Amino acid sequence: MPDTAAPAPPKRRILADLTPLRTSADYRRLWVGNTISWVGQAMTALAVSLQVYDITGSSFSVGLVGLCSLVPLVVFGLYGGAIADTVDRRKLGLYSAAGLWGLSCALAVAAFAGFHHVWFLYGVVALQAMCGALNSPARTAMIPRLLPPEQLPAANALNSLTTTSGTTVGPMLGGLLVGLWGYQAAYTIDAVAFTAALYAMWKLPPMRPGEGDQGPDGKRRRASVADGLRFLATRPNLRMTFFTDMCAMVLAHPRALFPAVAVVWYGGDAGTAGLLAAAPAVGALLGSVFSGWLGRIRRHGLAIALSVAAWGTAIAVFGLTRNLWLGLLFLGLAGAADTISMVFRGTMLQAATPDAMRGRLQGVFIVVVAGGPRLGDFLAGTVGDAFSPSVAIVGGGVACVVAVGLLVTRWRAFLQYDARDPRP
Template sequence: MQPSSGTQATSRRPLSTLLGKVFIDTRPLKYPAYRRLWLSTIVTAVGAQFSAVAVPKQLYDITGSSAYVGLAGIFGLVPLLVFGLWGGAIADAVDRRRLLLITNGGLAATAVLLWFAAAADIRSVWLVLVIFALQQTFFAINSPARGAAIARLIPVHLLPSAQALGATVFQLGSIVGPLLAGMLLPLMGLPVLYLVDAIALCAALWAVFRLPPLPPQEGAPKRAGLRAVLDGFRYLALHSVLLASFLLDIIAMVFGMPRALFPEMAERTFGDPPGGGAALGWLFAAIPLGSFAFGIFSGWLHRITRHGVGVVVAVVAWGAAVIGFGWADSLWLAVLFLALGGGADLVSMVYRSSILQAAATDEMRGRIQGVFTVVVAGGPRLADTLHGLAGASLGTATAVTVGGALVVVGAVLAAACLPAFWRYRAPRADEP
């Protein structure tokens, strides 16, 4: 006897419910505007990672020193500090869609300049660093506008799911990009990597163009001047939970991001040839690989409301994984620890981003996202400088291990000193 259609439907419901609890929540994609913004990250993810691999590799090829690779951290950090904060004020004062169009165009132009320098074999460290700094200037203004736009496109209770979706698709590109870069470097050279990034950024302009207008709302600043930036800092000073989220990310990234040492470790520890090879690609791909895997199975993240606890636990796990990476004596063990750290980093990012989006009002979101850009993107660049210097003086393994230990200790101390953040719960809303 065949089961009735009602019985079949009943049997399918528990399975679909279980899958919904385990796999990534795709409900934000039902909103067309957010879907367009999300699709633009798919196009640019691989290209962006090509340049992320190419710049440190080019610097190391020219100089043979990790210290010069670390110097890129300073050239990337200064524009982020200045223009990240100012870019947040601009994002609150102008139409965010228009700002995204302008800055995406600037990013594409700098990628073309990097391509030209590599294709012409201009072996100037300072030229590469200056173009890189200009690229980071456009990024510093683009990122707050992109981040602040999300809460205007979807309901607040879907913010954790939207952050997980965005991070997961970006991490997918971060996996494919470095692996392809590692394979293409010996065959086609650096210029091709920069050219792919430029083409991807140009293609993403169309997706941004299709977004609806995002003009300033009531209460937004009329001008993006120093006063607007200072207003953002005053707002932060009154919200200790926001300050704590920034502090924990600084601890995790400044002490625990060892990417400046990847080129040296790929050759001297894991056996890559001098011209580049698979080990370099795997090291750059490992962290996003772990983030992507956790992102696919992130359906449970939006069900946890103790976002403060989630951030602290994730940062401690990141530090422990970095320690394991420092001890690793084989490539595959190193990749495993970096992947575990990437998973922990995704959890931390999802909850920190959700806290910032939910706790800040719209007229302040651009400036809060500007500070977020400075911390999230600036922290690793400061880490590049510190790890580059520490690796050159102490050795790569010691520099990585000590950094991971400082992350664990710092996160535990921060949780003990900031009980309000530990107790923070996400705001609830009725499910649609």
């Protein structure tokens, strides 16, 4: 007699779902390699900033490091996405990862040789940003080919864990290594650590372009950035993932005000500003660790809208507090909400985008992620100087919530997006 018992309900998880790491050896190697290399790259980023300041004694010169990375990220993020839709993504990921490894080696060799020149460091940072902008769309667009759709939320939560742990642990390790053994140690360890990412890319199967971008003659057309932007313009659900993220990162991004807030509100110093800057990252890290429940959510658009509104609310309440620990708590809650938004935004981009367009939309994603917070810094700093930090932070949080509300009122179908039937 056949078994007619109902299937067991999915296991309820609290901690991060490790299923993608267990079921796919390729994804496991990719994730481990990316996690190790991300820590190394974050460690090197701090070491470069410290070295530039050591050479020049100028905070302005240190600030130029960020500008040197921003322009290549924006330009090559879009271009790299188009390339990722045209060539074997494994080869693109492997070659760009080899470029990043070579640049880490160049920093280490220059440090051991006593070649301390700011122009050299600026050039390496710009080239690292270019290689990273080519590598990221290819690597991210590979994931839907390595995992089934139902595992994508768990994979994106694990990727978020990689990002937040790297940005938290990497700078601490970088500062420790530079203090103990100099820049040579930080750069050398980064170069050694990056071999894990190289190995992971080398072991992947070929990731050649798939079907879906042919011309009338049946031959594959050359992928272009313009085609990707035109595709995005006609896909409201995917477009909303970018709009909602910009609401949070541009309107309610108080990072530029942390030094002033640390002194004026809390009577603190640079250490207090460091705590304020670290709090969202700690919240994001905890959000990634306790992300097991996210796999049960099907209404991804609704989850994104609520989590971005939660970010804006937490930032606005932070702007009303004058107790340091309470302020850190709300910044941490904002970081956790951002993790939820990031997981579902990434999942929608991967699941609802045709394979032939995934690289280009990941390139747009890089531009938004790189440019949004920097625009937010400029807006927050401008409003903070013109009025006050309180007006900038509280007003920004409220504006974020209002903007998200207006967006979902205009495109209500976004709230109905169902992961079981992903529609772009």
